[in-house]
Amino acid sequence: MLRTAFDRRPPRRTTATITAATVTAAAVGVVGLMALGAVPAAAEVTxxxxxxxxxxxxxxxxxxxxxxxxxxxxxxxxxxxxxxxxxxxxxxxxxxxxxxxxxxxxxxxxxxxxxxxxxxxxxxxxxxxxxxxxxxxxxxxxxxxxxxxxxxxxxxxxxxxxxxxxxxxxxxxxxxxxxxxxxxxxxxxxxxxxxxxxxxxxxxxxxxxDNTADLQATGARLKGRVGDTVALDTGFTDAGPAWVRSDLGDPVAKVLVKMPAGTTVTKPSGACSKVAAGSYRCDLANYWIEEKGAVTYSFRLRIDKAVAGARGSVTLDAAERPYDRNKKNDSAAILLDVDGAGGSTGGSGDSGSTGGSGSTSATGGSGGTSTGGSGSTGGSGSTGGSAATGSSGSSATGGDLASTGSGSALPLAGAAAAALAAGAGAILVVRRRAARD
Known part of the structure; x- marks a missing residue:
């Protein structure tokens, strides 16, 4: 069974407001009992x-x-x-x-x-x-x-x-x-x-x-000259029709991003960790993605040289996702056009898929960002929740974050005294807070 925070918490209690006169009266009673050497008995609760x-x-x-x-x-x-x-x-x-x-x-x-x-x-x-x-x-x-x-x-x-x-x-x-x-x-x-x-x-x-959801890898096509630093936004989207929620603490999916040869990562996404030269494993900050939502991981790459036929990729992990029946779009290319190098290094006729509309980038310290689609309206005025935005993800690991080329994936008395000292003019309001396990 899927577990969420609201699945586990006890129900909340209503707000309680206590006046200073009430607190003072209680404090006087406690002080009197203390003078007599008595301890107040706990109220009986049936x-x-x-x-x-x-x-x-x-x-x-x-x-x-x-x-x-x-x-x-x-x-x-x-x-x-x-x-x-x-x-x-x-x-x-x-x-x-x-x-x-x-x-x-x-x-x-x-x-x-x-x-x-x-x-x-x-x-x-x-x-x-x-x-x-x-x-x-x-x-x-x-x-x-x-x-x-x-x-x-x-x-x-x-x-x-x-x-x-x-x-x-x-x-x-x-x-x-x-x-x-x-x-x-x-x-x-x-x-x-x-x-x-x-x-x-x-x-x-x-x-x-009884529904499905299609998670799709979003590739990219980059362009620049040798020596340039370019932005790479990649990740995956949920084409729907369903939103996807995984078990509490588990990501909906992980992706492996492999950079095109001849490039150096100068700034990785905060949600991604280097697992090999030019390869990064990326997590989703939240454990859900809304229908028509996107998860984007943002990197900065320096083009060191033009390498003929070089191409990177973004690939969803092979975890079981029975709701996703289309596996053909679980991987997408990252292509690089280097000016003055005879066109795209990804090969003739090859085009990389681009990120879906509404994608929100996450760079440096921030993690992969999940953006939801438009709010969904339920029956009889019930309205679906607002779009979910992912929080910061895990920091990139490894010593030197720059990597070149592509590689393989790898306590009541005190209160009474305080109340007496405060005087009858104060008001104590106890604010209700969420009770959590």
Whole structure:
């Protein structure tokens, strides 16, 4: 199963605001207890014991279709609950359909390790009895977008609203009729829940679409005179129709760039490492590439001499990519025309492919850059994430970065005192932050 940061994190808690008067009162109480030699007892917390039903991976869905979302959970605690929330986070190849009015959709742009994604949080303001099992009376649905491939669905049940995370770009309340929970037979199978977090439970499952993506190497044709330094931009594109997301931390693809003979690399791409004379292995900074997106590695080459028949290449690694059925464009030529040397050193009639439109170069210290295509719009107003831009890649290794020719690939008391000293005029605001594993 593909793993992403939002697949692994616990749900977020709501913002808490505490006034100085409240803090001061608490501090006075603590100081009084300290004077008496007493230690305040911990507040009793009755676990709610929320637990989801098991979720099953969703395989082989067609782009353009829709899928019903699961929603069964149990209150395994000893007390009734006044309210619960169900949240559904989906990756960018999926989109929430029109939501009920008791649900809010959050569109989150790409940040850190996350590509763009969407979360729908539904509030159920009704009694959830202890020992009972529930599900929404009408299942929610999500659309499978045209660029869907390796997707994720994360479901969360909690006693608090877990939406509005960092990176939220848009918030939309549903407009459909409100949906309520309906009670199911008490013997409906559910998971055991987790004693470490009885107020929430979450699980992620993969959603795999029956789709393809064509990764294409982008070659180049260079021109200059002996002694000139020229720019080389090369890499690969995703011709679609699907975007590609690999497992967390793994690149979608690696490429081997071999320079034309008679040239010296004076400045390599920051995402590439020299593996042999004139040969560089390059990684993708992010672990996804959007449909119609491009990954570009930028080098500077000095033309030392004209070498007849010399040519370089850019080649995708041979890793298994079952979604990519066209292997013929996994390699492309890097040709060099040296003025005064009788034309292209790549041979007559040979033309190198050029980078796709919208390619963004990355030079020197910056790594290979991934640029997405236009934003994709989901059903019923759900909008696909913004274009993903790769961050800095790994630095080039090796002593002398210049290489010539082409070669083979190879703690509460203190707080109380501080609050008393601060006075009743201060306000302490505890800002919600993302909880991460």
């Amino acid at each position: 676990p709610t014991g929320l637990a989801l039903a098991w979720l099953t991976p969703i395989d082989g869905v067609d782009p353009g279709s829709s899928v019903e979302l699961p929603g069964t959970f149990a209150n395994k605690g000893a007390t009734d609950l006044d309210k619960v929330y169900l949240a559904y986070t989906v990756s960018r190849g999926l989109a929430h359909q029109e939501l009920p009015s008791n649900c809010v959709r959050y569109e989150i742009g790409s940040y850190d390790e996350n590509p763009s994604h969407s979360t729908a949080v539904c509030e159920f303001d009704q009694t959830v009895k202890a020992g009972s099992v529930y599900a929404p009376e009408k299942p929610l649905k999500m659309n499978v977008l045209d660029h869907a491939l390796y997707e994720s669905l994360r479901m969360t049940v909690s006693t608090y609203d877990s939406g509005d995370e960092d990176g939220t770009e848009e918030t939309v309340r549903g407009t459909g009729p409100a949906v309520k929970l309906t009670e199911l037979p008490s013997n409906t199978p559910v998971r055991a829940g987790d004693v470490d977090h009885p107020d929430w439970d979450a699980e992620s499952v993969p959603v795999t679409a």
